[in-house]
Amino acid sequence: MLYGRTTEQERLTQLVAAARAGCSGALLVRGEAGIGKTALLDWLAETAAQPDPEHGDDGRELRILRVTGIEPEADLAFGGLVQLLWPVQSRLDALPEPQAAALRAVLGTGAEQRGPDRFLTGLAVLTVLADLAEDGPLLCLVDDAQWLDQATAEALLFAARRLAAEGVAMVLAGRDDGFSAPGIPELRLNRLGFEDSSRLLADRGRAPALRSQIITESAGNPLALIEFDSARRDQPHQHAPLPVADRVFSAFRSQIGRLPERTRLMMLIAAAEARGDLPLLLRASELLGVDLGDLEEAERSGLMYVMDGTVTFRHPLIASATYQGSVLARRIAVHRALAEAAVDPDCRARHLLAITTAPDQDVALELAEAAARARGRTAYAAASGLFRHAARISTEQETRAAWLTEAATLALAGGHAAQADRLAQEANPLQDDPAVGATIASVRAAVVFELGDQSEAAHGLLARVGDAATPETSGMLRTAAAYGWLAGDEDTVRAAGARLAAGGCTDPLVEGLERLCEDDAEHGLPLLAGFLERRLDAPDTRDVDEQAVRMLALTCGTILGDDEAALDLASTEVRWCRSQGIIGELPYALDVLAQNQVLAGRHRDAEASVTEAEEIARDTGMRQRLARLAAVRARIAAIEGDAQRVRELAEATPEALCTGVDCAGVLLDLGLGDFDSALNRLTPPPPGPDRYIWLSLSTAADQVEAAVRLGQPERAEEALRHFENWAAAGARPRTSATITPWAQAVVLRCKALLTDQPEHYAQALHLHEKGGRPFERARTELLYGEWLRRARRRNEAREMLRSALTTFERLQAEPWMRRARAELQASGDHLVTARMLADNLIDRLTPQELQVVRLAKDGSSSREIAAQLFLSPRTVEHHLYKAYPKLGVGSRQELVLLDL
Numbered sequence: 001m002l003y004g005r006t007t008e009q010e011r012l013t014q015l016v017a018a019a020r021a022g023c024s025g026a027l028l029v030r031g032e033a034g035i036g037k038t039a040l041l042d043w044l045a046e047t048a049a050q051p052d053p054e055h056g057d058d059g060r061e062l063r064i065l066r067v068t069g070i071e072p073e074a075d076l077a078f079g080g081l082v083q084l085l086w087p088v089q090s091r092l093d094a095l096p097e098p099q100a101a102a103l104r105a106v107l108g109t110g111a112e113q114r115g116p117d118r119f120l121t122g123l124a125v126l127t128v129l130a131d132l133a134e135d136g137p138l139l140c141l142v143d144d145a146q147w148l149d150q151a152t153a154e155a156l157l158f159a160a161r162r163l164a165a166e167g168v169a170m171v172l173a174g175r176d177d178g179f180s181a182p183g184i185p186e187l188r189l190n191r192l193g194f195e196d197s198s199r200l201l202a203d204r205g206r207a208p209a210l211r212s213q214i215i216t217e218s219a220g221n222p223l224a225l226i227e228f229d230s231a232r233r234d235q236p237h238q239h240a241p242l243p244v245a246d247r248v249f250s251a252f253r254s255q256i257g258r259l260p261e262r263t264r265l266m267m268l269i270a271a272a273e274a275r276g277d278l279p280l281l282l283r284a285s286e287l288l289g290v291d292l293g294d295l296e297e298a299e300r301s302g303l304m305y306v307m308d309g310t311v312t313f314r315h316p317l318i319a320s321a322t323y324q325g326s327v328l329a330r331r332i333a334v335h336r337a338l339a340e341a342a343v344d345p346d347c348r349a350r351h352l353l354a355i356t357t358a359p360d361q362d363v364a365l366e367l368a369e370a371a372a373r374a375r376g377r378t379a380y381a382a383a384s385g386l387f388r389h390a391a392r393i394s395t396e397q398e399t400r401a402a403w404l405t406e407a408a409t410l411a412l413a414g415g416h417a418a419q420a421d422r423l424a425q426e427a428n429p430l431q432d433d434p435a436v437g438a439t440i441a442s443v444r445a446a447v448v449f450e451l452g453d454q455s456e457a458a459h460g461l462l463a464r465v466g467d468a469a470t471p472e473t474s475g476m477l478r479t480a481a482a483y484g485w486l487a488g489d490e491d492t493v494r495a496a497g498a499r500l501a502a503g504g505c506t507d508p509l510v511e512g513l514e515r516l517c518e519d520d521a522e523h524g525l526p527l528l529a530g531f532l533e534r535r536l537d538a539p540d541t542r543d544v545d546e547q548a549v550r551m552l553a554l555t556c557g558t559i560l561g562d563d564e565a566a567l568d569l570a571s572t573e574v575r576w577c578r579s580q581g582i583i584g585e586l587p588y589a590l591d592v593l594a595q596n597q598v599l600a601g602r603h604r605d606a607e608a609s610v611t612e613a614e615e616i617a618r619d620t621g622m623r624q625r626l627a628r629l630a631a632v633r634a635r636i637a638a639i640e641g642d643a644q645r646v647r648e649l650a651e652a653t654p655e656a657l658c659t660g661v662d663c664a665g666v667l668l669d670l671g672l673g674d675f676d677s678a679l680n681r682l683t684p685p686p687p688g689p690d691r692y693i694w695l696s697l698s699t700a701a702d703q704v705e706a707a708v709r710l711g712q713p714e715r716a717e718e719a720l721r722h723f724e725n726w727a728a729a730g731a732r733p734r735t736s737a738t739i740t741p742w743a744q745a746v747v748l749r750c751k752a753l754l755t756d757q758p759e760h761y762a763q764a765l766h767l768h769e770k771g772g773r774p775f776e777r778a779r780t781e782l783l784y785g786e787w788l789r790r791a792r793r794r795n796e797a798r799e800m801l802r803s804a805l806t807t808f809e810r811l812q813a814e815p816w817m818r819r820a821r822a823e824l825q826a827s828g829d830h831l832v833t834a835r836m837l838a839d840n841l842i843d844r845l846t847p848q849e850l851q852v853v854r855l856a857k858d859g860s861s862s863r864e865i866a867a868q869l870f871l872s873p874r875t876v877e878h879h880l881y882k883a884y885p886k887l888g889v890g891s892r893q894e895l896v897l898l899d900l
Contacts, residue, residue, distance in 0.1 A: 004196030024163035031189035034223025060136030069147030077379030080152030099124035122158025130872030146178025150381030165878030191220030380414035469503030608847035631660025663695035671815035742772035
C-alpha cells in the first residue's frame with residue numbers, strides 16, 4: 001500500500017487511461033533517494049495490468065516494458081536499451097531497414113558497423129514502441145533513470161518527446177540531481193506528512209507513543225521511515241544525527257554487516273555484477289568458492305530477491321552499501337572473477353577496468369575494442385568514455401594520444417562539447433603525429449564553433465597551420481575559411497586563401513569566398529558555381545567532408561541567387577538526411593530549405609520546415625541553429641506586418657546572430673510606412689560575408705524604396721551598387737548555375753524608382769514572367785500600378801494592382817494588401833473593399849499536418865511518412881484524420897484532387 005500518494009496515483013492513472021484511448025504521453029517522476037519512486041512504478045505496473053473499463057479500457061491487454069538503470073553500467077553502450085527491447089526483438093523485422101539495422105547493432109544481433117547518426121536509434125525506438133502499441137496500449141517504465149547509459153537515455157528521450165497518438169505511456173523515474181529530461185512533464189515526489197507517516201508506521205505495528213521520534217528522524221522519507229523503524233526494533237537505543245540519506249545508507253550497512261561472511265561475498269558479487277545475470281553470478285561465485293545457497297540469509301532478511309533467473313536488490317542503496325562496505329582487495333577479487341566468467345566482451349572489459357590499478361596495455365586494448373563496438377552502435381558518449389579509460393591505462397604514448405583524440409571526437413559527436421575540448425587538450429601534449437595533431441585542432445575548432453564563436457574556431461585552425469599550406473593542412477584551411485565566412489570574418493577567409501596560395505594549393509571554394517570579400521562578385525560567383533556543380537556531381541563526398549564546408553556548400557545556391565537550384569539542392573539534402581536517418585545534420589538543411597521556401601512564396605511550408613528544425617535542434621543541443629532559425633520566422637512576420645512577432649524574435653536572438661532579423665525589420669518598417677526607420681535601422685554591411693546572406697541581398701531594394709520615398713535617393717546608392725554588381729555577375733551565362741531573372745528585374749525596379757522612367761518597370765515585369773520570388777514580382781506590380789495611376793492610365797493601373805493584390809493576399813502580406821487596395825480604390829475600383837481574403841487550404845493546417853498531408857497526397861504510406869518525418873505511423877494517421885475535415889475530404893484518394 002502507498003501512503004500520501006493519491007494525487008500522484010491519479011495522474012499516473014490518467015496517463016495510462018489516455019494511452020488506452022490512443023493518446024500517448026510521457027512523464028518524469030523525480031525525487032530524492034528513498035522517496036518512493038520505485039514503489040510508485042511498481043504500483044502502476046500492478047494496477048495498469050488490470051482491466052479498467054471506467055477509464056476507456058477497450059478490452060485489449062496492456063503490455064508493460066520495463067528497464068532499470070544500473071550505476072556500474074553507466075558507461076556500457078546501450079545497456080539499458082538492450083534490457084528494455086530484448087523481450088521484443090522479434091518486432092525489429094517490421095521496421096524500416098535503416099532503423100532495424102540500428103537496433104540490431106544495439107542488440108548485437110546484426111552486423112557491427114558504424115551507424116550514420118546517433119539519433120537514428122531514438123527514431124527506431126519510437127517506431128518499435130508504436131508498432132507494439134498497434135496490438136494494444138503499451139506502458140514503458142524506466143526506473144533509476146539517472147544511471148542509464150547516455151546512449152539509452154538519448155534514445156528514450158528522443159522517442160518520448162515524439163509520442164503523440166500511438167497509445168504509449170512512458171514513465172521515467174530519476175533522482176533530483178542525476179537526470180534531466182527537457183520537454184518532458186515532471187511529477188515531483190515530496191516527503192510524507194506527519195499523518196501519512198503515522199499511518200505507515202501504524203500498519204507496521206509501531207505504537208503511537210514511539211512514532212513521533214521516528215518520523216522526526218526520517219523527515220518523512222518513506223524508505224527512512226521503514227529502515228529506522230526496523231533499526232529501532234533491533235537496536236532500540238540507537239541515535240545518529242546524520243542526514244537522512246546517510247542514515248539510511250548506514251542502516252543498510254549495519255544490516256549487511258550482521259550477515260554471514262559467505263552471504264556478504266555473494267551479495268558483493270551481485271552488487272559488482274549489477275545486472276542481475278544469475279548464470280554469470282554463479283560462474284563467478286564458483287571461482288570464489290561460494291554458491292547460490294549462500295544468498296539464503298540475504299533473501300530471508302528481505303535485502304535481495306532471486307526470481308526468474310534474475311538477482312535483484314530490494315533497493316539500489318542496498319547494492320551501494322554492499323559494494324562500498326567491502327574492502328578494496330575483495331572488490332578487486334570479485335571483479336577479476338566476473339571478468340574471467342564473462343561471455344560478453346563488453347561486460348568483461350568493464351570488470352577488467354575495475355581491477356586495473358596501474359598501466360596495462362593488454363587491458364587497454366580490450367577497452368579500446370569495446371569502445372570501437374560502442375562507436376559502431378552510435379553510442380558515442382559510451383565509446384568516448386571507454387577510449388578515455390583505455391588511453392589512461394595505456395603504456396604507449398602514441399596510442400594514448402590517438403585514443404584520447406578519438407575520445408574527444410566521439411564526445412563532440414555525442415553533443416558534449418566541453419568534454420571534447422578537455423580531452424583534446426589532454427591529448428595535445430602527447431602527440432607528435434601531424435595527422436593526430438590536425439584532428440585535435442579540428443575537434444577543438446568544432447567545439448568552439450558549436451559553442452557559438454565561429455571566428456575563434458577559424459583562428460584556432462589557422463594557428464595550427466604554417467605560413468604555407470601542405471597537402472595535409474589544405475583541408476583545415478578550407479574549413480577555416482568556411483568557419484570565417486559563416487562568422488562574417490573576411491580577414492580569416494583571406495588568411496586561409498593566402499596560405500593555400502603560398503603552398504601552391506588551389507581551392508575554388510576559398511578563392512570564390514575571397515573574391516566576394518573584396519566585393520568582386522564578377523569573379524567570385526562563377527568560382528562558387530563551379531564548386532557547387534562539382535559537389536553535385538559527387539554526392540558521396542558528403543559522408544567524409546568537413547561539416548563546415550558541407551554547410552557552406554548547401555548555402556552556395558542562395559549566395560548565387562539561383563533560387564530554383566538552391567531549393568532543389570536543399571530539398572535533396574533534406575530527403576537524403578531523412579532516408580539515411582541523419583537527424584543531427586537535418587536542422588541546417590531544413591533551415592536552408594525554409595529560406596528558399598520563403599523566397600518562393602511558400603510561407604506555410606517554410607514554417608513547417610522551421611518548426612521541425614527547431615524541435616530537432618533542441619533535442620540535439622544545437623543552440624546556435626535555434627537562434628539562426630529566427631531569421632526565417634522574422635521574414636515571414638515582416639511580410640505579414642506582425643510587428644510584435646518581429647520585435648520578440650529580435651529580443652530573443654543573440655546580437656551576433658541578429659543580422660537576419662534586423663533585415664526583416666527593414667522590410668517591416670517599409671511595409672508599415674516607417675521609411676526613416678527602414679533606412680536607418682541597418683547600416684549597409686562592409687564588403688564581406690554579411691553582404692551575401694539571403695536577407696542582406698533582399699534588403700538593398702527595401703532601402704532604395706525607403707530612400708526614394710524620403711526624397712534622399714543618394715543614401716541607398718551603395719546598397720544598390722552592390723546588389724546590381726551581384727546581379728550582373730550572376731546574369732553572365734558562364735555556368736549553368738546563373739542567377740535567375742528575378743534579380744535583374746529588381747534592379748530595374750529600383751532604377752525605375754530612382755529615375756521615374758516607366759520603361760524600367762515594363763522590362764522588370766517581362767523578366768518577372770520567367771519566374772522566381774513572387775513577393776518581389778508583386779512589389780514591382782504595386783509600384784508600377786501606383787505610377788500608372790498617377791499617370792492617369794487607370795485601366796492599366798487596375799490590372800497591375802489586382803495582380804499584386806492577389807499575390808499579397810495569398811502571402812497574407814497585410815501591409816502590402818492595404819496599400820494595393822488603397823491604390824485600387826484611388827484608381828476607381830470600388831469593388832475592392834468588398835473583396836475577402838482568399839480561403840487558402842493550406843492555411844487551415846498546422847505545420848506538421850501540412851507536411852503529412854503533402855506526403856500522403858504524393859502517395860507515401862503512413863509508415864513511409866513516419867520514417868521521413870521522425871514520427872510514428874499512428875501519429876501520422878492522427879494528423880491525417882485531423883486534417884481531412886479541415887480540407888473537406890474523407891480519404892487519401894480525395895487528397896489527390898486538392899491543390900496544396
